[in-house]
Amino acid sequence: MSESEFIPFHRASIGQEEIDEVVATLRSGWLTTGPRTKRFEEEFAAYCGAPHALAVNSCTAGLHLALAALGVGPGDEVITSPMTFCSTVHVITHTGAKPVLADVGEDGNLDPESVAERITPRTRVILPVHLAGLPCRMEEIWALAERHGLRVVEDAAHAAGARIGSRRIGGDARSAAVAFSFYATKNMTTAEGGMVTTFDEGLEARMRVLCLHGISRDAWNRYTDKGSWYYEVLEPGFKYNLSDLQSAVGIHQLRKLEKFLAVRREYVAYYHERLGRLEEVEPPPGDLEGWHAWHLYILRLRLEKLTIGRGEFIEELRRRGVGASVHFIPVPMHPAFRSLAEEERNACPRAAALYERIVTLPLYPGLTRTQLERVAQAVEDVAREWRR
Numbered sequence: 001m002s003e004s005e006f007i008p009f010h011r012a013s014i015g016q017e018e019i020d021e022v023v024a025t026l027r028s029g030w031l032t033t034g035p036r037t038k039r040f041e042e043e044f045a046a047y048c049g050a051p052h053a054l055a056v057n058s059c060t061a062g063l064h065l066a067l068a069a070l071g072v073g074p075g076d077e078v079i080t081s082p083m084t085f086c087s088t089v090h091v092i093t094h095t096g097a098k099p100v101l102a103d104v105g106e107d108g109n110l111d112p113e114s115v116a117e118r119i120t121p122r123t124r125v126i127l128p129v130h131l132a133g134l135p136c137r138m139e140e141i142w143a144l145a146e147r148h149g150l151r152v153v154e155d156a157a158h159a160a161g162a163r164i165g166s167r168r169i170g171g172d173a174r175s176a177a178v179a180f181s182f183y184a185t186k187n188m189t190t191a192e193g194g195m196v197t198t199f200d201e202g203l204e205a206r207m208r209v210l211c212l213h214g215i216s217r218d219a220w221n222r223y224t225d226k227g228s229w230y231y232e233v234l235e236p237g238f239k240y241n242l243s244d245l246q247s248a249v250g251i252h253q254l255r256k257l258e259k260f261l262a263v264r265r266e267y268v269a270y271y272h273e274r275l276g277r278l279e280e281v282e283p284p285p286g287d288l289e290g291w292h293a294w295h296l297y298i299l300r301l302r303l304e305k306l307t308i309g310r311g312e313f314i315e316e317l318r319r320r321g322v323g324a325s326v327h328f329i330p331v332p333m334h335p336a337f338r339s340l341a342e343e344e345r346n347a348c349p350r351a352a353a354l355y356e357r358i359v360t361l362p363l364y365p366g367l368t369r370t371q372l373e374r375v376a377q378a379v380e381d382v383a384r385e386w387r388r
């Protein structure tokens with residue numbers, strides 16, 4: 001690889017193990033949900049310390065499934081973060097419930113005090129998002145949920161491998177369900193895919209039925225006289241199952257996750273040390289202990305010390321061969337959510353202010369040490385050139 005080659009924002013780490021497992025799956029004749037998906041679910045549940053894990057074809061599907069299975073619908077409200085991907089809010093809308101936005105705290109995650117202000121008699125669920133893999137202040141969110149009789153569904157798209165205290169995210173019974181993403185850019189991938197963990201046996205059973213067209217798996221057991229061709233559709237369901245082809249990739253990605261996380265932490269240590277010396281930028285919150293999944297390195301600009309804004313900063317990085325991005329454009333800023341933005345109670349001024357100064361730098365195990373140093377050098381050069 002040439003020294004001057006463009007450093008992409010992300011590149012997945014796929015090894016020979018994943019390739020061999022995919023080929024073996026193709027040769028096995030069983031392509032869709034089957035033995036490999038079952039193994040992937042069991043290994044993911046064990047990794048998180050959850051009794052149940054359900055493989056789905058995206059985190060979006062997992063969040064939708066959890067809300068639908070909880071019976072969230074018209075007349076209900078679900079409180080979530082403005083600093084998230086649009087699908088966190090779409091799934092609430094698709095159930096017929098109303099999304100309500102609470103503002104973020106200094107850490108960029110849902111602020112429990114802002115959540116408390118948004119709770120009404122219609123609130124059913126709190127849906128926190130662990131931005132960048134940094135766990136939300138869950139103790140406070142669980143306490144609020146308990147006090148008001150609400151359920152918690154976590155968007156853990158960034159948080160595979162993160163921990164709260166001694167428990168992994170996805171491994172605490174106080175949340176009804178936790179949804180993970182295995183999209184191509186996430187900490188581990190199946191190209192497209194996701195997983196939902198839960199401690200609630202009834203919820204798991206209902207999610208499994210809804211996940212595959214509302215078909216009951218048990219029906220044929222009750223009608224053995226009809227044989228194995230028989231099934232019953234219990235309600236209009238979704239098509240959200242994960243295929244064995246994808247699980248073949250996921251099984252090996254999961255086994256490598258701890259190794260991936262260790263490299264991420266090592267790279268974060270480098271960024272923290274080197275960029276932490278600059279006056280013009282501020283490293284993201286979070287240390288190098290194992291509780292942060294470090295999915296994203298969201299640098300914060302000190303705009304008062306720079307003569308350029310965030311957009312130009314990213315453009316300057318690109319000119320120096322570095323791909324950067326923004327996580328996220330706050331929900332109320334998208335045309336699709338204009339009506340949300342117009343409601344006074346959804347006002348999120350801290351999210352709006354944070355948005356103006358965030359730049360996500362490349363951070364992934366496939367990055368070489370040389371590339372990592374080039375990214376840091378580019379940030380230093382841009383900061384120096386446009387210093388106020």
Ligand SMILES: *Cc1c(COP(=O)(O)O)cnc(C)c1O
Binds near residue numbers: 061181
């Ligand atoms: C990626 C992402 C999702 C969606 O994940 P998919 O697997 O692509 O559906 C949801 N929430 C957040 C915060 C994400 O970053």
